[in-house]
Amino acid sequence: MSKKSVELVVLNPRGKVEARSAFAPNPRVKDLAGKRVGLYSNGKPGMDNFYIVFEELLKKKFPTVTVKLLTGSFEITDRDAKDWAPQIDTFIYAVGD
Amino acid sequence: MAGTVKLEKLGIPGVFMVCNTFADDARSAAADNGMPTVRRREISSAEFYKLRGDVKTIRPLVEGIFDALTNALTSPLTPEEAKPVQDKKGGDDLPAEIAVKAESYRVALEEFNQLYLDKRWGDGLPLIPPTPDALKWMLSGTSRNPYEVLGTINPKHGIATIEKIAINAVMAGAKPQYLPVIIAAMEALADETFDDLHILASAGSFNLLLVVSGPIAEEIGMEAGIGFMGHGWRANNTIGRAIRLSTLNIGHTWPGINDMALTGRLSPHTFYTFSENTELSPWKPYHASRGFRADDSCVTVAPIHGESQLQHFYGGMIGTWTAQGVLDRIVEDLLRGSRRGLFMWGTKGVGKYPGSGGGSMNHMIILFPELALEFKKMGYDQKSLQDEIYKRVSVPYDELNPAEKKSIQTAMELGVVPAERKPVFQAALKPGAMVPLLMSPENLHLFVAGGVPGCAFSFNYYRIPPYNQTALMTRLITGATLTKAGATGGKNVPYGA
Amino acid sequence: MNKKTVSAKSEKVELEVLNPRGKIEAVPASSPSPRLTALDGKTIGLYSNSKPGMDNFYTVFEELLKKKYPTVKVKSMRGAFLIRDDDVRTLAKEADAFVYGVGD
Numbered sequence: 001m002s003k004k005s006v007e008l009v010v011l012n013p014r015g016k017v018e019a020r021s022a023f024a025p026n027p028r029v030k031d032l033a034g035k036r037v038g039l040y041s042n043g044k045p046g047m048d049n050f051y052i053v054f055e056e057l058l059k060k061k062f063p064t065v066t067v068k069l070l071t072g073s074f075e076i077t078d079r080d081a082k083d084w085a086p087q088i089d090t091f092i093y094a095v096g097d
Numbered sequence: 098m099a100g101t102v103k104l105e106k107l108g109i110p111g112v113f114m115v116c117n118t119f120a121d122d123a124r125s126a127a128a129d130n131g132m133p134t135v136r137r138r139e140i141s142s143a144e145f146y147k148l149r150g151d152v153k154t155i156r157p158l159v160e161g162i163f164d165a166l167t168n169a170l171t172s173p174l175t176p177e178e179a180k181p182v183q184d185k186k187g188g189d190d191l192p193a194e195i196a197v198k199a200e201s202y203r204v205a206l207e208e209f210n211q212l213y214l215d216k217r218w219g220d221g222l223p224l225i226p227p228t229p230d231a232l233k234w235m236l237s238g239t240s241r242n243p244y245e246v247l248g249t250i251n252p253k254h255g256i257a258t259i260e261k262i263a264i265n266a267v268m269a270g271a272k273p274q275y276l277p278v279i280i281a282a283m284e285a286l287a288d289e290t291f292d293d294l295h296i297l298a299s300a301g302s303f304n305l306l307l308v309v310s311g312p313i314a315e316e317i318g319m320e321a322g323i324g325f326m327g328h329g330w331r332a333n334n335t336i337g338r339a340i341r342l343s344t345l346n347i348g349h350t351w352p353g354i355n356d357m358a359l360t361g362r363l364s365p366h367t368f369y370t371f372s373e374n375t376e377l378s379p380w381k382p383y384h385a386s387r388g389f390r391a392d393d394s395c396v397t398v399a400p401i402h403g404e405s406q407l408q409h410f411y412g413g414m415i416g417t418w419t420a421q422g423v424l425d426r427i428v429e430d431l432l433r434g435s436r437r438g439l440f441m442w443g444t445k446g447v448g449k450y451p452g453s454g455g456g457s458m459n460h461m462i463i464l465f466p467e468l469a470l471e472f473k474k475m476g477y478d479q480k481s482l483q484d485e486i487y488k489r490v491s492v493p494y495d496e497l498n499p500a501e502k503k504s505i506q507t508a509m510e511l512g513v514v515p516a517e518r519k520p521v522f523q524a525a526l527k528p529g530a531m532v533p534l535l536m537s538p539e540n541l542h543l544f545v546a547g548g549v550p551g552c553a554f555s556f557n558y559y560r561i562p563p564y565n566q567t568a569l570m571t572r573l574i575t576g577a578t579l580t581k582a583g584a585t586g587g588k589n590v591p592y593g594a
Numbered sequence: 595m596n597k598k599t600v601s602a603k604s605e606k607v608e609l610e611v612l613n614p615r616g617k618i619e620a621v622p623a624s625s626p627s628p629r630l631t632a633l634d635g636k637t638i639g640l641y642s643n644s645k646p647g648m649d650n651f652y653t654v655f656e657e658l659l660k661k662k663y664p665t666v667k668v669k670s671m672r673g674a675f676l677i678r679d680d681d682v683r684t685l686a687k688e689a690d691a692f693v694y695g696v697g698d
Contacts, residue, residue, distance in 0.1 A: 015255025015347030046149020076100035
């Protein structure tokens with residue numbers, strides 16, 4: 001067995017990342033009947049078509065559901081989030097990618 | 098992902114839907130945004146991109162994922178989801194110093210390189226081992242405190258210290274006298290107003306232009322003549338590589354995980370790093386136009402579009418040229434591109450700021466020295482040339498279609514047109530007037546670089562980037578200990594000044 | 595056996611490294627052909643590799659040549675970047691001397 005006679009001490013080049021507190025997602029809604037479902041799109045091609053079909057299927061399965069569609073920036077702005085949140089009970093956030 | 102977490106934090110349960118090619122990126126982003134167990138559902142990339150064009154064609158895909166999406170909203174959180182593991186360490190799990198033991202230096206070097214590549218700490222080319230000695234040597238190039246924090250680098254908000262930058266500079270093969278340049282560039286990228294996220298992570302394979310101007314360039318041996326953007330020059334190439342490695346390691350990015358550049362970037366190891374040719378330029382250096390002193394040394398960091406966007410204006414050896422002819426070609430190119438983008442002015446944009454990620458552009462135009470000299474003979478300096486190009490990149494109001502007129506009008510209402518530019522566009526939106534297609538002459542950035550003969554070309558990028566305020570920044574080089582230039586003097590000019 | 599810590603600053607280290615350059619076979623050096631004693635009555639080949647501007651250059655050059663040497667004849671030839679073999683043979687047969695301009 002060859003002797004390991006050379007030791008190369010090298011430095012870690014990685015930037016330190018502050019450990020973040022991990023939050024749990026919110027408890028789910030019990031079911032979708034009568035709920036207001038938000039459909040968020042970041043505007044990328046195809047999301048509009050996806051949501052047209054999705055909304056159709058949703059209303060077919062849950063006739064009392066209400067849908068609130070919002071197309072916005074890549075990351076929903078603080079203002080849009082604050083305005084939209086009170087109007088919905090649950091949401092899908094899709095990025096068309 | 099950040100948007101999903103934002104909504105969850107407002108108390109609304111939701112699900113993030115993404116294509117499967119972005120699955121690793123989504124997982125990584127969930128942790129970065131403090132909600133590692135956010136509900137995610139994936140759809141097939143291969144199907145989504147192909148079928149999304151039409152409601153009829155996308156239907157089977159939506160039907161296929163419908164139950165998974167609705168269940169994500171209603172099925173109770175699992176215990177693991179409800180109590181996510183707290184990340185106590187942050188970042189990577191290896192210590193500050195690592196000992197690589199082997200039977201010979203050759204083997205140790207190979208094992209070091211393999212280790213760093215396995216950890217995704219390298220760029221695919223062999224690295225110089227960043228030993229404590231080498232770090233000390235590298236830090237001899239700056240008077241700045243190694244523990245000084247410049248800011249953070251996306252996507253993982255890694256903390257950029259002088260020390261970490263110096264370690265990456267060693268790995269890149271840089272010399273200590275280059276370090277102040279590298280630090281200044283990283284200051285820009287780490288600035289809290291600078292959008293580094295889009296260029297480091299986007300699928301669009303965006304790139305970076307890194308331009309050094311001022312006396313330090315010659316002092317550290319940057320090549321500014323023929324081949325100035327190519328291989329062969331240690332300063333040009335290792336400065337770029339150091340910045341590349343710094344963003345990779347401090348930002349914790351990796352191709353296909355959270356750096357989603359689909360093709361990768363051209364000049365992938367060094368970005369496009371070069372210096373102005375101060376010796377042959379008839380004008381003041383670029384940074385003087387940004388409010389710095391002419392004798393300062395600065396670095397300008399400018400994101401650019403990916404490979405498709407370099408526009409060549411010829412000159413030099415390619416054909417017979419006149420300065421007027423090249424100027425006409427520049428104007429023609431800007432007219433064409435800017436007219437195409439006019440309809441996007443009046444949109445909210447893809448980010449926080451109105452007009453972000455679309456509409457008007459910054460144009461970085463590289464002029465070869467002979468051309469600059471000819472422009473000077475025609476009576477131009479940088480400012481008057483900017484003004485001339487700006488004036489000519491305009492169309493008669495009467496030639497605009499209704500949608501274009503509305504777009505500019507809406508842009509003014511939304512604040513996409515900055516307040517100080519509104520009077521210009523208000524005056525232009527009248528019959529008989531000329532309507533500028535560039536927001537301001539200041540969005541034309543003229544650099545003099547290259548040798549004799551040379552050529553002129555340009556890059557562009559969004560004036561307002563998708564994820565932050567700034568997409569172009571010039572920083573003063575300071576703290577240099579091994580060169581006369583870059584030691585002291587001058588002051589950084591705040592963004593927007 | 596002594597452990598070599600590469601990062602230690604006190605030891606001298608010898609690194610033997612190898613030459614990475616490709617070997618080039620030495621090409622025998624030939625001398626150019628003997629010069630003409632004069633240009634009068636001679637045929638001068640003007641070869642252009644067709645790059646922009648060479649035609650204009652040669653237009654003026656031919657004019658000056660004929661002005662200074664009224665009995666000179668000119669054989670103009672536009673060809674490839676590297677003159678083709680058949681063009682070499684033609685020019686060698688028809689010209690007494692030549693100018694090879696590459697427009698670069």
